[in-house]
Amino acid sequence: WSQVVSEAEKIVGYPTSFMSLRCLLSDELSNIAMQVRKLVGTKHPLLDTARGFVYDSRNNLQMRGLVILLISKAAGPSMADRSFQHNMVSGIYSSQRSLAEITELIHTAFLVHRGIVNIGELKTCDGPLKDMQFGNKMAVLSGDFLLANACTSLAQLQNTKVVELISSAIGDLVQGIYYENSKSSEENCLTDDIGISTWKEQVFLSHSALLAKSCQAAMELAKHSAEIQDMAFQYGKHMSMSHKLHSDLQPFVKESDTMAFSLNSAPAVLHQEFLGREAWIKQIRELQEAIRAGKGVTSAIDLCRSHGNRALAALERFPPSEARAALANIVYAVTRFP
Template sequence: MRSQTNLLVPLMVRSCMRESQRLSGCTSKQLLTVSDKNYDSVRPMGILGFSKPSEWNKVVSDAERIVGYPTSFLSLRCLLSDELSNVALQMRKLVGTRHPLLQTAKDMIHDGKHGLQTRGLIVLLLSKAAGPAPGMDVTEHDMVSGIFPSQRSLAEITEIVHTANLIHKGVVNMADLMPADGAPGDMEFGNKMAVLSGDFLLASACTGLADLGNTEVVELIAGAIGDLMEAEFTGFTDKHGNPTLPASVTFSDWLRQIYLQSGSLLARSCQAAMKLASHSTEAQHDAYNYGLNTAYVQQLSDDLAAITKGEYSDIRMTAAPIIMLQEEKPDTAQALLHQDKLNMKQIVSELHSSGLVVECRKLCDDYSTKAVSALTSLRPSDAKTALINMVHAIRRI
C-alpha cells in the first residue's frame, strides 16, 4: 500500500501543476517564481524563460500532435520507480535551502514544454519525417504514428541523459557553502539525493540503450555523455558550475563549448534515430547537422535575448557576443570585463555600438539556414514542416 501511494506522487504533482496552469491561464514561469539567480548553470540552457509563449507553444503543440505524444517523454518507467518516488518524497527536506536539486526538480515538473523536453521532440519529429529507410521491409504494425518504438525509446533516453546531467551539475561543494545556502546537513542530504537520482537516471539510460540492441547507437550516446562532462572542465564554468569567461578565449572555443554542452547530445541523438531506421550514412550525417546547428541557433538566440532585452542579470559572461568582444577588441574587453564591479549597462552598449549584436544575429540566421538545409533530402511532410518551424521559432525568440 505504501509503495502505491509513493508511486502516485510525481504524477499527482505533475497533473496538479498542469491543471492550475490551465485554470489561471498564466505561464509556468509566472506560476512558480523562484529566485534562482545563483543557479544559472543548472537552469536548462536555451529557450526556457525567454520565449514569446504563444508562438513557441503553438510550434511545440503542433509538433507533439504530429508525433502522437501529448506530454512528457521522460520515461514513465523512471518516473514511477520506487527510487525516484522516494527522492520526490524526501525533497521537502530541502525546502528552505538553496540546493540546486530543488530547482531542477521544479523545472522537471512545470517546464515540460519550454525546453527540457524539446530534444526528445526533435528526435521524434526527425524519425517521423525520415520514415523507414528505402527498401526496408516494414509493416504498419512495426511503427506507431510513423515512428519505430526504438526511436521513441531513444527520444526518452536523450531526455533522461540531459536531466541526469542537470541533476549532477547541481551537486554542491561542501567546503564552499555559505550560511545562506542552508544547513550543511541539509545540503549534504541534497547532494546525496542528487547523486543517487542522477545515477539512477543514467543507469536507466544505460539499460534503455542496451535494449535498443544496436551497439553503434550505444557508442554515439555514450560519447554524448562524455562530452557533457567535458563541458564542465573547459574553463567556461568555475568549480561551482557558474559561467566564467576563460582568458584568451576565441569564438571557436565558444563553438566547441556549445558542441560539448548541448550540440553533441542533440546531434548524436538525431543521427542515432536515423541509424535505428537503417538510413544511409548521408542521411545520418544530415540528421547530425540538423541537431548540431539547431543547438547553435538555440544558444545564440538565448545569448542575444538577454542582451537585447536589457535583462542584465540574465546575461552570462560566456555569451557569444561577449566572447567576440574579448576576441576582436581585447583592450576594450579588458577594460570592461575585468573590473571589480561589472557595469552591465556599459557592456551592453559597447556590444551594440561595436556591431557585435548585429554580427551575432547574422550568425544565428546562418546557423538556422544550415539547420534547415540539412533537411533538404527529406520528403515534404507535416513533420518536416514542424522541424523547420521549430528552428525558426527558436531563432526568433
C-alpha cells in the same frame, strides 16, 4: 516557442512533456522526491531542478525527444528494409520512441548532476551545511539512477552502432561540463581569452552533441543510408547551436535590467574579439551595455541564423511532410529576434 512545440507534438502523436514519466514515477524516484523535500528552505539547486520537472511546463518541454521523433517521422521507413514497417506507429518505429526517451533521461540526469554545489563556496544564507551536503548526495544518486536507466534501455535496443553513438555523446557531455565547471568559479569574473571557435567547440560538447548523435542514431535504427544519417546529425547539431545562441542573446535583445548574462556567452566572446583584450578589461564594469551597443550582439544574431540556415539546409534532403515543416518551424522559432 510553446506553440511550435505544441503543434509538433500533435504531429508525432506523442505527449513528449510526459516522455520520462514511466521512469520519473518509479518507486525509487518517488522515494528520492520525498527526500528532496528536506531541502525546502535552502538554496540548493536540486530543489529548483525538481520543482521545474513538476511545475514549470515552459522549461519542461522535452525538446530533444521531440526533435528525434519529428526527424524519425520526416525520414520515414528506409527504402532498403521495409520488413519492420508493422512496428511503426504514427510513422515512427518503437525503437525510435525508446531512443527519444533515452535521450531525455540522459539530458535530465546531467541536468540533475549540474546541481551539485561547491561546499567550500557556500554562504550562510544558502542554508545549513548538512542540508546542502544532503542535497549533493541526492543530486549524485538521482542523476546516477536516471543515467543507469537510460543505459539499460539503450542496451535493450540491441544495436551496437547506436550504443557507440550515444555513449560517445555521454562522453562529450562529461567533457563539456568539465570545461564549464573549470570556469564556474569565475562565471562573473574575467575568464581565459577564448575565441568564438573555442566557444563553438565547448558548446557542441555540452549542448549539441547529444541531440546531433541521437538524431543520427534514430536514422540508424531505421536502417537509413549514411547520407541521411549525416543530414540528421547536421540538423541536430546546428539547431542546438542556434538554440544556445538564442538563449545567450536574450539578456541583450530584451529590454530588462534583471536578466543575468555570462561572460562566456556568444555575444560576450564575439565582443571581446572585436574590441581586443586590453580594452575588454577596461570596459568590464560597463560590459552589458557595451555589448548591447557593440558588434557582439549583431554578430551573434548572424551566427545564430547561420547555424539555423545550415539546419534548414540539412532538412532539404528529407521529403516534404508535416514533420519536416515542424522541424523547420523549430529552427524559425530559435532564430527569430525582436
